[in-house]
Amino acid sequence: MEEIESAAFDFFWTEASPVTGQIRDRAPAAGGGTNTFSSIASTGYGLTALCVGDKRGYHDKGQIKARVETTLDFVANKMPNEHGFYYHFVDINTGERYNKHVELSDIDSALLFCGVLFARQYYNDPQITKLANIILDRADWKWFLNGGKTYSMQWTPEEGFSPARWDHYCELMMMYLFGLGSKTHAIPAECWKAWTRPPISYAGYNFIYGDSPLFVHQYSHAWFDFKDKKDELGINYFDNSVKATKAHKAFCLSLRDRFPDYSENVWGITASDYVKGYTAWGGPPAKGPIDGTVVPCAAAGSLAFDFEDCIAVLRNIRSKYPKAWQRYGFVDAFNPLTGWYDKDVIGIDQGISMLMAENHRTGMIWKTFNTAPEVKAGMKAAGFH
Secondary structure: OHHHHHHHHHHHHHOEOOOOOOEEOEEEOOOOOOOOEEEHHHHHHHHHHHHHHHHHOOOOHHHHHHHHHHHHHHHHHOOOOEOOEOEOEEEOOOOOEOOOOOOEEHHHHHHHHHHHHHHHHHHOOHHHHHHHHHHHHHOOHHHHHOOOOOOEOEEEOOOEEOOOEOOEOOOOHHHHHHHHHOOOOOOOHHHHHOOEOOEEEEOOEEEEOOOOOHHHHOOHHHOOOOOOOOOOOOOOHHHHHHHHHHHHHHHHHOOOOOOOOOEOOEOOOOOEEEOOEEEOOEOOOOEOOOOOOEOHHHHHOOOOOOHHHHHHHHHHHHHHOHHHEEOOEEOOOEEOOOOEEOOEEEHHHHHHHHHHHHHHHOOHHHHHHOOOHHHHHHHHHOOOO
């Protein structure tokens, strides 16, 4: 886990613009990224990674703090926004919308906000707090409801709001908790109950599932501490993710007749690269063009839920598949059956791996993030106890 965290920090430090603080969506696993394709979600994970790196001594403390301030100042005062939300992909050097097809994204803005809020709580510094509050208080969560009780999935200046909504369980919990806890644009408490929680049963595990890859059970948990808590509906979302992880392992092992690489210590499929590009795949039930590819961040992102099973996978990959580990850690994906190894790492995948490793080791991210008054207010409004 120390190797995973230090390698991920290297990615978030190196693959960022020192002028804007924005971080590449992806980069070569061996280092040396040159594209200007930045993801606000990657930047959100990166802000948290910088703080973890400060805590663990991965780089000069003064330089890390200066990078955090640079990032927050750019997002607060220079990067284009609409009602306090940001475009999913931006130019790393200018912060401008990457192209006319890129959406204004509430979920990716929420991932950015998680990093912003965490940096504020971690440093407790007047300037960092001022910049973070500008960003967080500007987000008009009521606007993204677009007249309903659930958020619209996206907005573009050309088409307006998407008719699709965040209306069933997935990685959405962070968005609703931010909205419920907002000091300036709070949404009604009833919005927490407005999205559905579809049940599924697989291999003896009963849990809530939204027909989505494993990452949806991980992302909100990277920052929000759901452990030993239930909401007003009586649901323990941490235990739910434990069951989802164990069910996913069982699902992968059920595929061994077709893909003999999957085994007790080699499993894991979640949204990632594969030989033909990027895809959202996983299960149960089977989703996407599953072909025997292994995605290390599937196990790494669940370290806090099912440590023994997940660390066994990561140690096994590290020792038996040397090509799967490079400068920035595990490549995004690889296929032992065909010998294909991804050339890239992806920011959000390195991010969830790093944060969940740290949460398992020390709980530092949970402890720090959940001291925020906005987080406490959001959890209270959702009925967590």
